Amino acid sequence: MTPMLRKGWFDRAVMALLIVLAALWMLPLLWVLALSFKPNELLMVRTDVFLAPPYTLANYADILQTSAVFRWLGNSALVAALQTLGVLVLSSLAGYGFARCEFPGRRWLFPLVLFGLAVPSQSVFIPLHRLFSDWGLQNTYAGLALPGLAAPFGVFLMTQYFKAVPIDLEEAALLDNASRFKTFLRVVLPLTLPAQATLGIFTFLACWNDYLWPLVIATQPEMYTLTRGLASTQTNFAQSEGLGFLMAQAVFAGAPVLMIYLFFQKHLVTAVAGTGRS
Numbered sequence: 093m094t095p096m097l098r099k100g101w102f103d104r105a106v107m108a109l110l111i112v113l114a115a116l117w118m119l120p121l122l123w124v125l126a127l128s129f130k131p132n133e134l135l136m137v138r139t140d141v142f143l144a145p146p147y148t149l150a151n152y153a154d155i156l157q158t159s160a161v162f163r164w165l166g167n168s169a170l171v172a173a174l175q176t177l178g179v180l181v182l183s184s185l186a187g188y189g190f191a192r193c194e195f196p197g198r199r200w201l202f203p204l205v206l207f208g209l210a211v212p213s214q215s216v217f218i219p220l221h222r223l224f225s226d227w228g229l230q231n232t233y234a235g236l237a238l239p240g241l242a243a244p245f246g247v248f249l250m251t252q253y254f255k256a257v258p259i260d261l262e263e264a265a266l267l268d269n270a271s272r273f274k275t276f277l278r279v280v281l282p283l284t285l286p287a288q289a290t291l292g293i294f295t296f297l298a299c300w301n302d303y304l305w306p307l308v309i310a311t312q313p314e315m316y317t318l319t320r321g322l323a324s325t326q327t328n329f330a331q332s333e334g335l336g337f338l339m340a341q342a343v344f345a346g347a348p349v350l351m352i353y354l355f356f357q358k359h360l361v362t363a364v365a366g367t368g369r370s
Contacts, residue, residue: 128152128339135335151340155322160313164321169348171233171317172299175240179295180288183243187250188276192262202251208244214304221308231315236306240299246291253287254280289356297349318345 127135129147155161189195190202220239221230229235257280265275306320316324322341 124339124342127336128343130336132334132336148336151334151336152344154337155340155344158321158325160316160321161318163314164316164318167233167236167315167321168300168318171236172296174233174237175299176292176295178237178241179243179246180292182241183246183250183291184281184284184288186247187252188254188280190247190251191254192259193272205244205247208242209248213239217304217308224309230309231312233315235309236315236317237299239305240295240302243291243295246295249287249291250284253284257283293353293356296352300349301345 126143128151129149131146131148131150134141134146186205190198224230224235224238229238261279261283262275265279266272270278301319302317303319303323306317307323310316310320313321313324322345325341
């Protein structure tokens with residue numbers, strides 16, 4: 093067997109393995125989607141017939157009948173958008189500074205920022221809650237969005253991407269008497285759109301799915317995010333009498349971010365390739 097033929101068989105085997113793994117990964121998601129269309133009375137008896145009829149839209153109708161669900165949806169969208177915008181601005185400025193600028197303490201400050209990746213967010217909930225309560229930010233959009241602006245991963249991603257941008261472009265702009273900030277804004281920043289899209293997707297997704305911080309900082313129902321609000325409608329932890337309703341909640345909360353990811357997915361590959369360049 094020639095090397096070219098062996099390589100062809102190897103590529104097919106790898107592709108087949110990836111398809112099998114992808115199918116196994118998708119199976120729980122399909123199970124959740126299927127159960128969301130099942131009557132709760134049937135699911136109290138058995139949950140292994142998720143592909144067979146009967147089907148119903150009653151679970152989704154129950155969600156929409158909750159008067160505050162669209163308020164919660166709007167709260168999640170607003171908080172996620174504010175947090176995403178803030179992270180993109182701050183991470184881009186910090187990343188460009190670490191990648192291109194020389195300043196005192198730069199060599200030890202960047203590892204200190206990355207150390208934030210090792211600190212669980214839950215470990216600082218108590219001091220954050222006390223701080224935000226003292227500032228009067230409990231049950232406010234600022235209180236929901238501001239903690240997420242500290243994004244060590246965003247700084248790392250943008251720093252690596254800015255390092256991959258050819259420095260010749262900046263030198264040409266500086267020779268034309270452009271300021272450092274104007275060079276960053278007009279020349280370098282537009283080249284980082286794939287990285288911006290990737291960071292934006294990750295930030296939006298993390299904020300949209302966040303449950304613990306809204307649980308701590310939002311105590312009034314009108315300030316609940318979607319995850320916090322939907323959880324408050326569950327009568328018990330197991331939701332044994334409304335499994336289909338529980339699955340419909342999961343689908344309803346995950347659908348918006350899935351659509352956003354599908355729209356920007358091509359930028360993810362470009363950004364990862366960009367951070368890998370030297």
